[in-house]
Amino acid sequence: MSSSPRFFRLALVLGLLSAVGPFAIDMYLPALPAIGASLGAGIGAVQASLTVFFVALAAGQMVFGSLSDRFGRNPPLYAGLALFALASVGCALATDIHTLVALRFIQGLGAAAGMAIPRAVVRDLHTGTDAARLMSLLMLVFSVSPILAPLAGSLAIALAGWRSVFWAVAVAALAGMALMATSLAETRQPADRRAAAQGNAAAVYGALLRDRHYLGLVFTGGFAMAGFFVYLANSSFVMIDHYGLSPATYSVAFGVNAAAFFGASQLNGPLGERFGLAPLARGAATACAAVMGAMLLYYAAGGDRLVVLLVLYFIASGLMGLVIPTTSVLALEEHGAHAGAASALLGTLQMAAGTLMMAVVGLFTDGRPLPMVAGMAAGAWIAAALAWGSLRHSARPAAPAPRGRQSGA
Template sequence: MTSSRFFRIALVLGLLSAIGPFAIDMYLPALPEIGSSLDAAIGPVQMSLTVFFLALGVGQLLYGPVSDMVGRKPPLYFGLGLFALASIGCALATDIQILIALRFVQGLGAAAGMAIPRAVVRDLHTGNDAARLMSLLMLVFSVSPILAPLAGSAVIALTGWRGVFWAVSIAAVIGLATIAWVLKETRPAAERVESSLGSALRAYGVLLRDTHYLGLVFIGAFAMAGFFTYLANSSFVMIDHYGLSPTMYSVAFGVNAAAFFGAAQLNGMLCERFGIVRVVKTSVSACGLVMTAMFLYYLGGGDALAVLIALYFIASALMGFVIPTTSVLALEQHGAIAGTASALLGTLQMLTGAVVMTVVGFFTDGRPLPMVAGMAGGALIAVVLAWITLGGRRATRYAAG
């Protein structure tokens, strides 16, 4: 595959993957305003974010097997169409309960853009080439957490929080046009012959019995859970506790996101030189140490914003080495059911993030310590799982792929 075509595919898949997260990241600066506008407390406002994650996870269980049965493009059409309609409904919501319900539907639609692009990567490549394509996809995907909060702040300043949902509905329509005109089908009809509802259920059974696959999935899941905890709490901490404006909060958020996606671009080179397994184990261990240091700082009474931003910048960069590579390793041995394997991976990771966000939410008080505790806890669990999952002969065999 030529470099230009390689990047073009990454561009398309990255943009499709970013549409759902765009609906999260543009939304973050609006959380305090939504609470005021709809007369809702922090808990219900955060629930509108949590249910999106839940739907984003559960929905992938459907889209993955369907994409194995009917091809990658039809479920993308359906998902982005549903997302666009739900986004319009969110823009018109009059109370927090309606907004929460519509955010769930919106998440179900966005799930298509999360599960299927990973399957397309596996359709096209394995090993280091897959890691390189996944990292390029992540580079395009990075437009969401870097630019979306800033775009959200601008939209909110001009139109209020409802404008965010009109903006993401337009993004979904652009995504539909991209699928129709640019994306080629990567699941030929000949490869769908053996795919059915029964085969999908059997595939899920195979995956749920594959402890190596599950270990890799949950390494990424708990690494991401810390990020999800940051998503749910950072606007309240930085805007209400530290006094940042929504725009300055968006800049701080974007800096950390840039660290993640910038580091991810080194994955191809590092994996070729040191091996994927060594990259994962070293990076996740270093991330655990950094997050532990942050937790101890706040537990000891520290309260400097600069410490939070600096240490999480380092941790975000390290997660950029972990999350794309664990996805590649998890899908490596399941090419025949790549859509189903990608769906289960996405579902388990989103549900793990939603559970951690919910647990941390019980302790949220607008101060940094509960958020940092959840972030550090997720990182340390990922460290333990990495050394269990990637410590034996089987891990060495996977690394050679």
Template structure:
């Protein structure tokens, strides 16, 4: 595929994928304000993030098989429509309990935009070519954590936190138009013939018995869990503990996203030179080293925003190598059920992140230590799973497993 077509498809898929995360990153600077406005405690406000991720994960279990059965585009229409309606509800709610419920519905809608673009990539490519497309997709997708907090800060300053939800509702409407005008169907009728509810359940059974697939998903899920802990805790740590402004927090948050984006663009060339498996081994281990160093700094009595930002900046770069590469390897042998495989992968990733946020929120006190401990635990779990998965497992590129 010519480079221009790579870029066009990556732009389309990346923008669709970014709509849901935009609803997370854009309102992060407003979390303290939401708590004050609705009279909610820190744990309740963090729950609006947790339920979003729970819905984002569980919803993918439905969208993936449905996209295998009816094509990639119809579930995208439904999901983004639901997301838009729930966003409007969030914008007008007056209590935190209703906000939590609507955030769950919003996550269910956003799940379509998370799972289906990955399946589209697998419909079109495998191996290093898929890694190249996935990296380009993540380049667009990762613009969200750079621009969204800054945009959110501006919107909040002008309209208050409710304006954030009106903005993401408009983004969903734009996404629907983009799907209609620019996205071609990659799952033709002839490929859908063998797909049904029974085949979906059978496919999930195949995937759950595939230890190599589960190991790869576990690697990316563990690394992402540490990031989700950072998402939930960093607004309170940076704004309340370290005393930065929402705009300064947005800039600090964006630095980590820049590191992640820059590194992710190296996955294809590094994968071709060294191999995708060695790349995951090295990057996951390096991320673990830097996260343990950060944890030791705080355990020994340190308390510095500069150290926190510096060490996590480097760790984020290595995470940018791990997540897209592990995702490509996980889908590589499951092309006939790419939507279902992508769904299970996304679900386990989101559930792991939501569980990590929920556990850490029990100890949240607005200080760095609970957050840093959760981030380090995720990274170390990723390291352990990396070496368990590749210690003697069958290497990717072997004969695809039987799927149905």
């Protein structure tokens, strides 16, 4: 079943829909210095246009998650993609940094649908190691964004300026809507939609927020991801301005690290069957914390070689590929009845953790590697501590669940 053409086709569609929003982040990164120069804005103001996108991405998932439980998965996805496309056109036409920041917030709200709902679709259909396989395949397709988007962004900027980036992501959103219309069937059953409509969304979110095991898993993945958010916000300035890389070379370096994440994530299924999903996530989080600790020690001691940053973060990225998809699957495992809300809250809390970490590191950003590396290491250490607290009692491999509606779904 997990190797069937339908399984891979579903992963392809969900991965591409999930990638539309991140495409607007990763394609945008090489443009940050150019946007600052064009609009007369400093580093802090330009980074604000990235930060508000993450804030909106976090808040919007709560809305779209509940809507997808009540009305099905597809209608909110269409609405989110349409809002994203309209805001992208506005960003392309912005003439000052304040307008751009406001429109980036709206763009992030639209992108939230593509982040929350595909995870809920995975939970609608699968649990256990089959869900881990599908989530990892989804992320493999999703990897087209951090690997190719910075390169595409650099090319677009060189040929037509930074505004072309936003025209390109608007077209990507329209393509996503066309893909949905032809390839994505509704997975939320009518009876489940009626049950959700009769319930209280606030009560559902309240119950999730009281579930310590769920929260521990969410924040394990969230703080592992927070280190990556710090890297997202600062790496273009560190590598282009401090180390002197061209935007194209920076894009290649960024893509190589992303490839490590998504390549390693494909091992989640077989490693989860052999060792169990919980021990896998716990061990990978611990190893990632050790690697990031070594990187921080190097830079704190006065080291400043780019190759150290690239090699150690390549290893850490691969380890995060074993942590983040696995903890997401485990967090949703027992919440099939409200998978949209559980997925949305997961995304919101993880985005909030990442945004908070970016904001804190931003207070110390000076264009050099050390503040960025310290923030990345802090995220990895918190994730490892949470993994040991949340997963220490889980040792058995999760058995694959049969395809179709699961218990509670």
